[in-house]
Amino acid sequence: xxxxxxxxxxxxxxxxxxxxxxxxxxxxxxxxxxxxxxxxxxxxxxxxxxxxxxxxxxxxxxxxxxxxxxxxxxxxxxxxxxxxxxxxxxxxxxxxxxxxxxxxxxxxxxxxxxxxxxxxxxxxxxxxxxxxxxxx
Amino acid sequence: xxxxxxxxxxxxxxxxxxxxxxxxxxxxxxxxxxxxxxxxxxxxxxxxxxxxxxxxxxxxxxxxxxxxxxxxxxxxxxxxxxxxxxxxxxxx
Numbered sequence: 001x002x003x004x005x006x007x008x009x010x011x012x013x014x015x016x017x018x019x020x021x022x023x024x025x026x027x028x029x030x031x032x033x034x035x036x037x038x039x040x041x042x043x044x045x046x047x048x049x050x051x052x053x054x055x056x057x058x059x060x061x062x063x064x065x066x067x068x069x070x071x072x073x074x075x076x077x078x079x080x081x082x083x084x085x086x087x088x089x090x091x092x093x094x095x096x097x098x099x100x101x102x103x104x105x106x107x108x109x110x111x112x113x114x115x116x117x118x119x120x121x122x123x124x125x126x127x128x129x130x131x132x133x134x135x136x
Numbered sequence: 137x138x139x140x141x142x143x144x145x146x147x148x149x150x151x152x153x154x155x156x157x158x159x160x161x162x163x164x165x166x167x168x169x170x171x172x173x174x175x176x177x178x179x180x181x182x183x184x185x186x187x188x189x190x191x192x193x194x195x196x197x198x199x200x201x202x203x204x205x206x207x208x209x210x211x212x213x214x215x216x217x218x219x220x221x222x223x224x225x226x227x228x
Contacts, residue, residue, distance in 0.1 A: 095224045
């Protein structure tokens with residue numbers, strides 16, 4: 001299960017809408033071992049593509065170093081699909097390299113209704129999980 | 137001579153869980169081969185027939201090695217090499 005404050009869910013959706021038709025991507029960092037997503041970090045999609053995303057390598061280096069300095073880890077890694085469902089694709093699965101992260105997929109294929117789902121991707125296996133709001 | 141190589145979570149099964157290992161060499165290629173001699177299989181995850189694998193980022197101190205010579209980049213005592221798998225994906 002992913003427990004996510006409403007404001008962070010909204011921030012992810014806003015980023016996905018803003019970058020549409022390109023895929024949006026980013027991280028929500030949280031204290032190492034806590035499983036609490038707290039710090040929203042939108043990333044540049046270096047591919048700038050409607051069908052592919054990749055973190056810019058130097059941006060990723062800085063963000064990962066910063067998380068390390070702050071004793072944080074990437075609790076959520078999110079990206080959007082702009083014409084397909086919010087479900088991990090074969091490429092999403094093959095490149096998933098943070099076994100501890102919640103992989104959030106957003107689909108902006110419908111202009112009115114956004115799809116927002118979360119998954120664990122471990123050793124090539126996808127397991128969907130519930131997203132629960134952290135707000136009281 | 138000691139060069140620190142920082143290992144991402146997903147590759148720590150090759151290092152017995154260690155977050156970083158030490159190695160030596162004159163170039164990045166030498167260093168990777170040296171580390172692989174003690175942590176067999178690591179090189180295969182970083183390098184393929186064409187050179188450094190496309191979706192693995194390798195940094196020498198604060199620079200992406202793609203811009204400073206790739207596998208041929210010279211390394212020296214006191215350097216830090218960081219490995220980070222690229223975060224990427226797509227619609228299909």
